Amino acid sequence: MTARSRSAPESPVGADEDELLPRGQRKQRTRDALIDAALQLMNEGRSFNSLGLREITRVAGVVPTSFYRHFKDTNELGLVLVEESGLTLRRMLREARRAGAPVKDMIRRSVQVYKAFVLSNRLHFLFVAGERSGGSPVIRSAIRNEVDQFIDEMTSDLRHLAIFPKLSPESLRMVCELVVNTMLHAATDILDLPPGDQALAKLQEDNHVHQVRLIFLGAQLWRDEAN
Amino acid sequence: MTARSRSAPESPVGADEDELLPRGQRKQRTRDALIDAALQLMNEGRSFNSLGLREITRVAGVVPTSFYRHFKDTNELGLVLVEESGLTLRRMLREARRAGAPVKDMIRRSVQVYKAFVLSNRLHFLFVAGERSGGSPVIRSAIRNEVDQFIDEMTSDLRHLAIFPKLSPESLRMVCELVVNTMLHAATDILDLPPGDQALAKLQEDNHVHQVRLIFLGAQLWRDEAN
DNA sequence: TTTTTCAGTGAACAGTTGTTGACAATCGAA
DNA sequence: TTCGATTGTCAACAACTGTTCACTGAAAAA
Incomplete structure (x- = not known):
């Protein structure tokens, strides 16, 4: 199953209990946060094409450089x-x-x-x-x-x-x-x-x-x- | 008729005989150049939403500030x-x-x-x-x-x-x-x-x-x- | 235990963006 | 001819963009 859990779609990255997760899941979590951030921005009337990398990471609550740990491009996220x-x-x-x-x-x-x-x-x-x-x-x-x-x-x-x-x-x-x-x-x-x-x-x-x-x-x- | 003539769609703004036109037509001409520039950019695979004001004026062969003489927004051009x-x-x-x-x-x-x-x-x-x-x-x-x-x-x-x-x-x-x-x-x-x-x-x-x-x-x- | 791997950080970069104000040139009306 | 209106230019601005590099800390592997 490739689908994400996305229990709390809007929270940047689980600021709560989070440090106790194994590394793989932790990575998956911010990856999901990035994807959800893009979707959330689109939900506010933006088109995916016009989304910026920094904009996405900002909503995801992550520093811009982190983006590259998951995708090489916004297109790849797309x-x-x-x-x-x-x-x-x-x-x-x-x-x-x-x-x-x-x-x-x-x-x-x-x-x-x-x-x-x-x-x-x-x-x-x-x-x-x-x-x-x-x-x-x-x-x-x-x-x-x-x-x-x-x-x-x-x-x-x-x-x-x-x-x-x-x-x-x-x-x-x-x-x-x-x-x-x-x-x-x-x-x-x-x-x-x-x-x-x-x-x-x-x-x-x-x-x-x-x-x-x-x-x-x-x-x-x-x-x-x-x- | 609101339609533009657009005889030479790609030329920035008629670099040829142009100074001899009356003012109204001259204005119309760069206005057309701006519109055509937007269309041309879309023809190259871009979506209108992601076009920038400067980008459009650049293709139109006009300085960015000129844009405001014709439209207050890229949205208005849209x-x-x-x-x-x-x-x-x-x-x-x-x-x-x-x-x-x-x-x-x-x-x-x-x-x-x-x-x-x-x-x-x-x-x-x-x-x-x-x-x-x-x-x-x-x-x-x-x-x-x-x-x-x-x-x-x-x-x-x-x-x-x-x-x-x-x-x-x-x-x-x-x-x-x-x-x-x-x-x-x-x-x-x-x-x-x-x-x-x-x-x-x-x-x-x-x-x-x-x-x-x-x-x-x-x-x-x-x-x-x-x- | 020690060592390696790696997701996330912070500072910095060159380049671009939208918008402003003051200015020059010129058309059209007075 | 004079004068106001208007089209386009130039320089500058703060803000933002994507991307880089060296670094930290902790999980995983040895």
Whole structure:
């Protein structure tokens, strides 16, 4: 497991009981503090691309030179974030797989589960959505890889569920790509929506549900021979 | 017309015959140089958010203090870029309107025209696609406004063309939103594709065509009463 | 025990950043 | 022609950036 524990995301580096940890864990801890610092800065409206090394270490509560003990670059930290976000995406897929296909109102339920998942993994989705087309070229292509992989897994899942038995593998993948892009964009909507406005949230949810329903409707009627 | 002429996009500021211009045009000219400098930097892989004031003036061939004669902020320059990009989007819509609905293989032709338009307005699409979910909050929301407006106009156009006569205005807008998001993401693909690879370009085009076809297929079968 | 490894520190560097104020040149109106 | 307005320049500023080096202290290895 590569994921971090991150029990207290905002504390610089555990100022409490800390000296009693073995060296490896101590290192891991400030490494996490650096990563969390970057995420925290993004949570305040900054884009990863514009984060400075010193800025990150300041929030992490560490001296700037320490950064180099863990990453050679801010870009390298970014790549770690891509990897983490990839894990988050796959965890989502795994949970969806475990839950199985709900028979009644499947799409609406999926959208609701997705929304909850986005909100409880806010920082990763913020990062992915933000840097997917904006960030530095190397990070952008890393994210693209991760998303492509995600689409592949989703394609395989839908294939085994046999929801669209008439679709060729290529067409099924095309459908999944459409859904993933739509929902990844929806994540931006979800994260930007001011909390508390129940009515607006409902409108937004309906919108997302309708879009996915329309895609699925199209997918059910798709004929490969005609394309 | 707010659009700039930009005959020689890379030259700092016309080092040639220039002194003989009236003051207003001279001002406009360095203003354009600043805007073009920002676009040029983005064309080299940078994100707008990370551009510095001095960096922009350096490329524009102007002293840093001159910047303040035109914009109070880099953010203000960004907002001008949003406006320009909005004009570009509407120009696209206007041309599509003028061309009318091609009867044969309408979607494929539209995708091809779109691709050509993206490539010949590379910088604006680069900016919009990049800052739509990545950039600073104020620019992001400005872009959202522009795109929303674009979706509205497209909805109105499709309404008058009566391609989907059974759809309610709300559903038609939902379809347009889906198409616009899909094609705006497609712009990233198009711009990232290394030029020259004919086979890959064909694959990409087919992919985009299929996605839009699937959406339209779903839209034709959509029943409002069931949703 | 002694020795080695290594995460974190502190001071210093050259370079860059955004912003200021005073100044020069010149266009356009009086 | 005179004069105010305005565009661009120059010099300077404090603050900040990424990166280096030598150093400390403690955990791990011998």
